[in-house]
Amino acid sequence: MASEEASRSPRRSRREPEGRAPRQDKYSVLLPTYNERENLPLIVWLLVKSFSESIFQQHAEFGGEVLNDLYFICGINYEIIIIDDGSPDGTRDVAEQLEKIYGSDKILLRPREKKLGLGTAYIHGMKHATGNYVIIMDADLSHHPKFIPEFIRKQKEGNFDIVSGTRYKGNGGVYGWDLKRKIISRGANFITQILLRPGASDLTGSFRLYRKEVLQKLIEKCVSKGYVFQMEMIVRARQLNYTIGEVPISFVDRVYGESKLGGNEIVSFLKGLLTLFATT
Numbered sequence: 001m002a003s004e005e006a007s008r009s010p011r012r013s014r015r016e017p018e019g020r021a022p023r024q025d026k027y028s029v030l031l032p033t034y035n036e037r038e039n040l041p042l043i044v045w046l047l048v049k050s051f052s053e054s055i056f057q058q059h060a061e062f063g064g065e066v067l068n069d070l071y072f073i074c075g076i077n078y079e080i081i082i083i084d085d086g087s088p089d090g091t092r093d094v095a096e097q098l099e100k101i102y103g104s105d106k107i108l109l110r111p112r113e114k115k116l117g118l119g120t121a122y123i124h125g126m127k128h129a130t131g132n133y134v135i136i137m138d139a140d141l142s143h144h145p146k147f148i149p150e151f152i153r154k155q156k157e158g159n160f161d162i163v164s165g166t167r168y169k170g171n172g173g174v175y176g177w178d179l180k181r182k183i184i185s186r187g188a189n190f191i192t193q194i195l196l197r198p199g200a201s202d203l204t205g206s207f208r209l210y211r212k213e214v215l216q217k218l219i220e221k222c223v224s225k226g227y228v229f230q231m232e233m234i235v236r237a238r239q240l241n242y243t244i245g246e247v248p249i250s251f252v253d254r255v256y257g258e259s260k261l262g263g264n265e266i267v268s269f270l271k272g273l274l275t276l277f278a279t280t
């Protein structure tokens, strides 16, 4: 698909008002957790490492002029927002420990009492995000933080509104899934490509970077719950003419804990897809 090129707009970066100091970007990672006690310390460690060790070149804007190549920062400004939904395995205690270890400016625990679903977990997390970019990802180590610097680079390269990790392009791939799950995921993407022509190759993935205001707008527009939610985000993004860049990622099935994808989710995915087809 010519998704990336087709959706790329000539729009240039927004300019800062005259005389204001250069703004440093900040990335808020939303990490929803439900029974991720074993995974959480590792994912947080990998995130901190990825953010701290990236030497980044960032364009600076002085008095409305964009000065590329002049402004270097070491490390990336970030925060990790953990949205735990009362996990019975004690994930919250682990998160509290991590908050102590890394500091409450880096790890923000924003728990909820009970399991209220992934979609509302993002909405809840967004309310506490102070970055101008938001990264959403799973906490089960399926999404490796090493790709985040690539997401950031891609976003800057095309000044994209959204950068989506894709398992279905370039070096992207899926490891550890059985045939059934591969067929479900491929099938869902394939049917949706035909029905909705969304302009991105991985619709059901949930490893993405958004401009904060774009994510805010999309979340307001999205009506679906469950797995179809990620797909609706991309479909609505296209409707609203947001630009989407893609970064190939390898997705590794979780080692610890259980997936929450069941038969019910598949049925509701198909229902959601048809609703989107009928209403967009």
Ligand SMILES: Nc1nc2c(ncn2[C@@H]2O[C@H](COP(=O)(O)OP(=O)(O)O)[C@@H](O)[C@H]2O)c(=O)[nH]1
Residues within 6 Å of the ligand: 031, 032, 033, 034, 035, 036, 083, 084, 085, 115, 116, 117, 118, 121, 137, 138, 139, 140, 142, 254, 258, 259, 260, 261
């Ligand atoms: N806060 C919160 N997190 C959830 C909920 N359901 C799943 N998650 C988290 O969302 C991510 C994706 O869920 P997962 O079960 O791995 O889905 P799968 O990768 O599609 O099998 C993981 O980090 C889960 O811990 C929920 O109801 N609330």
Ligand SMILES: [Mg+2]
Residues within 6 Å of the ligand: 138, 140, 142, 254, 259
């Ligand atoms: Mg998972």
